[in-house]
Amino acid sequence: MRARNVAVLLTVAVGVYLVLLAGRAVALIRDGSVPAVVLGLGVLVLPVLGVWLVAATWRSGARIQRLARRLEDEGGLPDVSDLPRRPSGRVDREAADDWFARRRAELEADPQDWRRWYRLAHAYDVAGDRRRARATMRRAIELEAADR
Incomplete structure (x- = not known):
C-alpha cells in the first residue's frame, strides 16, 4: 500500500x-x-x-x-525472499542470475503461458534490467488478455 x-x-x-x-x-x-x-x-x-x-x-x-x-x-506469485541479499537490500547478482536462468527455462518449456512471462519479467526486475522487465511484462499482459 x-x-x-x-x-x-x-x-x-x-x-x-x-x-x-x-x-x-x-x-x-x-x-x-x-x-x-x-x-x-x-x-x-x-x-x-x-x-x-x-x-x-x-x-x-x-x-x-x-x-x-x-x-x-x-499460488504462483514469484517469491525471492529466500535469495541472498547485499547490505543495500538488493538481491545478490549471482543469485539473481541463477534465479533468472530458472525462470527463462520455465518459459522456454511453455512460451504461451502468461504466468511464465510474468515470472520472467519479475526475474528481469530482480536482475536489474528494467527495460526488458517492462517489455516482458507487456507480453504477459497480452497473453493474459488473450487467455481471458
Missing part, C-alpha cells in the same frame, strides 16, 4: 505541474503576438503529453496488479 500512496502523491504533484504549465500556455496564447502564440501552442502540447503518459502508466500498473492478484490467488 505504501508504493501506491507514493504513486498517488507523485501523480498529484505532476497534475499540479501540468495545470500550471497549461496556465502558462494559455497566457502566452492570450498575449496575441505571433511568437507568443506559437510558443504557447508548443507549451500546450506538454500537458497533453503529460496526461497521456500518466494515464498510460496508471493503466499499465493496474493491469500488472491484476495479473499479480490472479497469480497470488493461484
Whole structure:
C-alpha cells in the first residue's frame, strides 16, 4: 500500500505541474503576438503529453496488479525472499542470475503461458534490467488478455 500512496502523491504533484504549465500556455496564447502564440501552442502540447503518459502508466500498473492478484490467488506469485541479499537490500547478482536462468527455462518449456512471462519479467526486475522487465511484462499482459 505504501508504493501506491507514493504513486498517488507523485501523480498529484505532476497534475499540479501540468495545470500550471497549461496556465502558462494559455497566457502566452492570450498575449496575441505571433511568437507568443506559437510558443504557447508548443507549451500546450506538454500537458497533453503529460496526461497521456500518466494515464498510460496508471493503466499499465493496474493491469500488472491484476495479473499479480490472479497469480497470488493461484499460488504462483514469484517469491525471492529466500535469495541472498547485499547490505543495500538488493538481491545478490549471482543469485539473481541463477534465479533468472530458472525462470527463462520455465518459459522456454511453455512460451504461451502468461504466468511464465510474468515470472520472467519479475526475474528481469530482480536482475536489474528494467527495460526488458517492462517489455516482458507487456507480453504477459497480452497473453493474459488473450487467455481471458
